[in-house]
């Protein structure tokens with residue numbers, strides 16, 4: 001059965017907290033701003049889906 005979302009663990013670039021983000025697997029690659037759930041600062045989150053089990057996630061400080 002194909003999953004529609006994946007959970008990926010990331011580290012906040014500001015406070016270093018471990019966070020979990022939901023990746024929409026129906027979109028091949030995406031880039032958006034997400035506020036850290038802990039320190040509320042904006043992170044630039046980009047991801048690319050390599051295959052069903054592999055998602056390449058990059059986190060940056062949004063300016």
Ligand SMILES: [Zn+2]
Pocket residue numbers: 012013014015016017036037038039040041
């Ligand atoms: Zn944070």
